[in-house]
Amino acid sequence: MHEAAKAVSIPMDREILHVIPQSYTVDAQRGIKDPLHMMGVRLEADVHIVTCSITTTQNLVKCVDRAGYRPEKRVLNSLAAARAVLSDDERDLGCLLLDIGGGTTDLVVFGEGQPWYTASVPAGGMQVTNDISIMLSLLMDGAERLKREAGSCWLESVDSSELIVVPGVGGREPTEIPRKKLCAIVQPRMEEIYSMAKERLEKSGLMKEIKSGIVLTGGGALMSGARELAQSVFDLPARVGNPPAIHGLENQYRNPAFASALGLVLLAGDEALASGPIRRPLAARKEKSHAPNLGRLVDWLKDKFV
Ligand SMILES: Nc1ncnc2c1ncn2[C@@H]1O[C@H](COP(=O)(O)OP(=O)(O)O)[C@@H](O)[C@H]1O
Ligand SMILES: [Mg+2]
Secondary structure, X not given: OHHHHOOOOOOOOXXXXXXXXXXXXXXXXXXXXXXXXXXXXXXXXXXXEEEEEHHHHHHHHHHHHHOOOOOOOOOOHHHHHHHHHOOHHHHHHOEEEEEEOOOOEEEEEEEOOEEEEEEEEOOXXXXXXXXXXXXXXXXXXXXXXXXXXXXXXXHHHOOOOOEEEEOOOOOOOOEEEXXXXXXXXXXXXXXXXXXXXXXXXXXXXXXXXXXXXXXXXXXXXXXXXXXXXXXXXXXOOEEEOOOOOOOOOOHHHOOHHHHHHHXXXXXXXXXXXXXXXXXXXXXHHOOOOOOOOHHHHHHHHHHHHO
């Protein structure tokens, strides 16, 4: 059935990454979640199809190959993040996952337990850093450091009297500026990113389905004020989604920046469980030269995929 659903016309340079069933119709009975063991003559399925660029995927797979690993599966970044940070209740009630990464911000709308809509807007934390670098004449790494240490996208919470030190570039003396000045650079860009995501959401017609609110994740969700600004732009409750505690995993990885990497590990775990006890554990499937260590695995996944 799902193979048949793949018979849609897509551009030559794209391939199908996921076919996600939403609901089934058995004869005249619509809205069936699981048609297994039902009797009927005609079975129809509503599916959400995710496609990806063939060449981009090939390059990713090549990178993984060259690192000495064999990719088993490819997963849409934001779906992996969703596995790590969303609760079952949020998935069932309807929520928006916003994964704020470096160059993109990815959206997934969940409803009735399933991903209903996925999209991506071409802006993320890197654009914020770039703005700081231009406006304060800093190199990108200095701007990134300043953003993480003193940035906020919720101006209301920033004290006007607070001062921060901006490092001097090319032997120039460091200068002191009001923190508010930095935040006045950060806020409009974050607001723009949220507005672009909101526009996509409105176009999808699913705004009214977001009953449990927004979950922010990805490194960009660590920006101070990210939650407050999201609530204000979307007019919906928001929370920052941290990955759950996983046995054997150090606390430093319970951080939204690791959501996708941990989600991949959890999805692999789900599959291993579903396919029974004879399947070898994930660590044992790796090359011998890479010692089984969950922390390192997460770092590697994050480097290569996220
Ligand atoms: N503490 C922080 N405060 C603000 N932004 C942060 C923080 N930590 C990471 N980021 C931003 O998160 C972005 C990277 O997010 P990440 O999810 O790791 O990216 P990707 O999934 O695109 O690889 C970067 O733009 C980085 O500046
Ligand atoms: Mg990410």
